[in-house]
Each structure stands twice: as C-alpha cells, then as structure tokens.
Amino acid sequence: MTVFTCRDSLEAMLTCIYDAWYSRLGHDNVRLEIEPIEQLNMFDTYVHVEADERKAMAVADAVNMKISPAFYGEIVYCLGAYERDVLDTVYRVLVLGFKHGAGVLDAYGYEAVSRFKAIRIRYGREASSFLEFVRFNLVEGVYVAHFEPKSRVLLTVAEHFADRMPSEHWMIIDDVHREAAVHPCNEQYYIRKLSAEEYDRLKATEDYDDSFTELWKVYFKEIAIKERENYRCQLTHFSKWKRKHVTEFA
Incomplete structure (x- = not known):
C-alpha cells in the first residue's frame, strides 16, 4: 500500500x-x-x-x-x-x-x-454551536473573538458574522489552527494564517474587558432560574471544551 x-x-x-x-x-x-x-x-x-x-x-x-x-x-x-x-x-x-x-x-x-x-x-x-457562542470583546474599535474548534470551522463562522455584522471591524481568531478571519468595515472578510509573532500579539487581546463584559456576566447569572438548572443537559448542548473563550463561562 x-x-x-x-x-x-x-x-x-x-x-x-x-x-x-x-x-x-x-x-x-x-x-x-x-x-x-x-x-x-x-x-x-x-x-x-x-x-x-x-x-x-x-x-x-x-x-x-x-x-x-x-x-x-x-x-x-x-x-x-x-x-x-x-x-x-x-x-x-x-x-x-x-x-x-x-x-x-x-x-x-x-x-x-x-x-x-x-x-x-x-x-x-460543531460550526453551528460556535455560531451561537462566539463572544466578542471591543479592542481599540475592533470586535475581537477567540475560539478553539476541533475542525476548521472558521470559514463557516466568518460567513455567518459577515452577513450579520457587515458594517463593523471585527476579527475572529482560531487559536487551534492559528488562523484569523479579518473583516474591515463594509468590506469582504479574508482568512489569514498567523505567524507566531502575530498570534502572540493577538492572544493578548483576551485580557481586554470592555464595558459590557461584567454586565453580560451579571445578566447571564440573574436571568437563570435556579430551580430549572440542569448541568448535564447544558453539557449535552454545549460541551466543556467549547466554553474556554465564552464570556459567561469564564
């Protein structure tokens, strides 16, 4: 063979x-x-x-x-x-x-x-789950999101947000495959393979907390109905390995 x-x-x-x-x-x-x-x-x-x-x-x-x-x-x-x-x-x-x-x-x-x-x-x-749970931080006028997929779903995720956020500067970074989808305001997005230096620099953007970060965490906690919490069901719909960069689970 x-x-x-x-x-x-x-x-x-x-x-x-x-x-x-x-x-x-x-x-x-x-x-x-x-x-x-x-x-x-x-x-x-x-x-x-x-x-x-x-x-x-x-x-x-x-x-x-x-x-x-x-x-x-x-x-x-x-x-x-x-x-x-x-x-x-x-x-x-x-x-x-x-x-x-x-x-x-x-x-x-x-x-x-x-x-x-x-x-x-x-x-x-896998792609569908990340469409729902990609979370952005506002960093110097650019919306930046990180996620860690097993598959190369960046293209599918980028197409989704290009349709819904066409007039915003945003960037979605795949930390596993070291790739980024870059979307300039009102322009076509593109996929870029990141060098080690670029990746390290972009990794630091996760340390930024915009004004909505804590507000979103409080909102997520307050709307929960304690009597209906079902952690096992949560894991079925959204596994632990997908949660690393999701604001409400951080």
Missing part, C-alpha cells in the same frame, strides 16, 4: 488527492492521510506531498465541472473536519462521484458515502 501524506491545509489536501489519483497505482492500492502520521506501518510506502496551487486548482475545477459546484462545496466543508480518516474518505467519495455523478451523495449503501455524511454532520454541528 502506498500512503500519500500532506499537511492539513485545503490546498495541500487537494494536491494530495491529485498526486494519488495520477500516480496510476490504482485506487485500491493507495491511502491518503493527514500529517502527522500517528502510527507508521513498516509494510507501507509513505509519500509526502507538498501543496501545489496548480494541482489543487485542477482538482477543484474538475469536481466543479464534471460533477457539480454543490458537490465541491460539500467536499470542501468535509475536508475541514478533524477526523483522521477524512482525507481518504473524501478521496473514495470523489472516485464514486466521477463515476456516478453528484447523486452518489445520497447512496448510503456505499461505506465511503455513509462515513462522509457522518463526518459532514459532525462538522456542521
């Missing part, structure tokens, strides 16, 4: 798909994994793949034109998930997609499609 490996950026993963496909080794003889590799198999051959914009665009164009733009959108969202097998799962789904068309995503009889859907659902749930 030949294992193609790459870093966890979208461009690198699409490049990995390209190289595995055009290796001509046969789909059953290749596997795709995201680095770092947790456990090496001495009987496998490992091939590291570097990101290549041309190859990544070739995959994107092929999926958009030969299957459908909606299918490509589903692929991109799924590749943002944290599951270790997501890249290989997407590869298997693409093999089916080029053979059967976009409708294959409804064919749950295929193991790859079933797994793809499960990953996609978990990604959507």
Whole structure:
C-alpha cells in the first residue's frame, strides 16, 4: 500500500488527492492521510506531498465541472473536519462521484458515502454551536473573538458574522489552527494564517474587558432560574471544551 501524506491545509489536501489519483497505482492500492502520521506501518510506502496551487486548482475545477459546484462545496466543508480518516474518505467519495455523478451523495449503501455524511454532520454541528457562542470583546474599535474548534470551522463562522455584522471591524481568531478571519468595515472578510509573532500579539487581546463584559456576566447569572438548572443537559448542548473563550463561562 502506498500512503500519500500532506499537511492539513485545503490546498495541500487537494494536491494530495491529485498526486494519488495520477500516480496510476490504482485506487485500491493507495491511502491518503493527514500529517502527522500517528502510527507508521513498516509494510507501507509513505509519500509526502507538498501543496501545489496548480494541482489543487485542477482538482477543484474538475469536481466543479464534471460533477457539480454543490458537490465541491460539500467536499470542501468535509475536508475541514478533524477526523483522521477524512482525507481518504473524501478521496473514495470523489472516485464514486466521477463515476456516478453528484447523486452518489445520497447512496448510503456505499461505506465511503455513509462515513462522509457522518463526518459532514459532525462538522456542521460543531460550526453551528460556535455560531451561537462566539463572544466578542471591543479592542481599540475592533470586535475581537477567540475560539478553539476541533475542525476548521472558521470559514463557516466568518460567513455567518459577515452577513450579520457587515458594517463593523471585527476579527475572529482560531487559536487551534492559528488562523484569523479579518473583516474591515463594509468590506469582504479574508482568512489569514498567523505567524507566531502575530498570534502572540493577538492572544493578548483576551485580557481586554470592555464595558459590557461584567454586565453580560451579571445578566447571564440573574436571568437563570435556579430551580430549572440542569448541568448535564447544558453539557449535552454545549460541551466543556467549547466554553474556554465564552464570556459567561469564564
């Protein structure tokens, strides 16, 4: 078995798909994994793949034109998930997609499609929870929020707030993947990969407390109905690992 490996950026993963496909080794003889590799198999051959914009665009164009733009959108969202097998799962789904068309995503009889859907659902749930619980601080005229997702949901979260806060300067920082969505007032937002220096500087913004921070904490506490508190139910809807940067739980 030949294992193609790459870093966890979208461009690198699409490049990995390209190289595995055009290796001509046969789909059953290749596997795709995201680095770092947790456990090496001495009987496998490992091939590291570097990101290549041309190859990544070739995959994107092929999926958009030969299957459908909606299918490509589903692929991109799924590749943002944290599951270790997501890249290989997407590869298997693409093999089916080029053979059967976009409708294959409804064919749950295929193991790859079933797994793809499960990953996609978990990604959507994680993104949805952060849409509700991202909290901003006002720092020198810019609304700044931090969060720590398992999956790369920053793009989905940024799209949500770009629609709801189009006339504000804001920044949402993914502390796990060291990326930031930057939105200038009345302009299009963009995603920026943060250097170590930039990340350290932005990390300090969490020490700022604007005039509404304490007010919000008091409001959250006072509206609670003590007789109806259900901590276990809270954890079901909003797990502990998601709460680190949420004002009312700080």
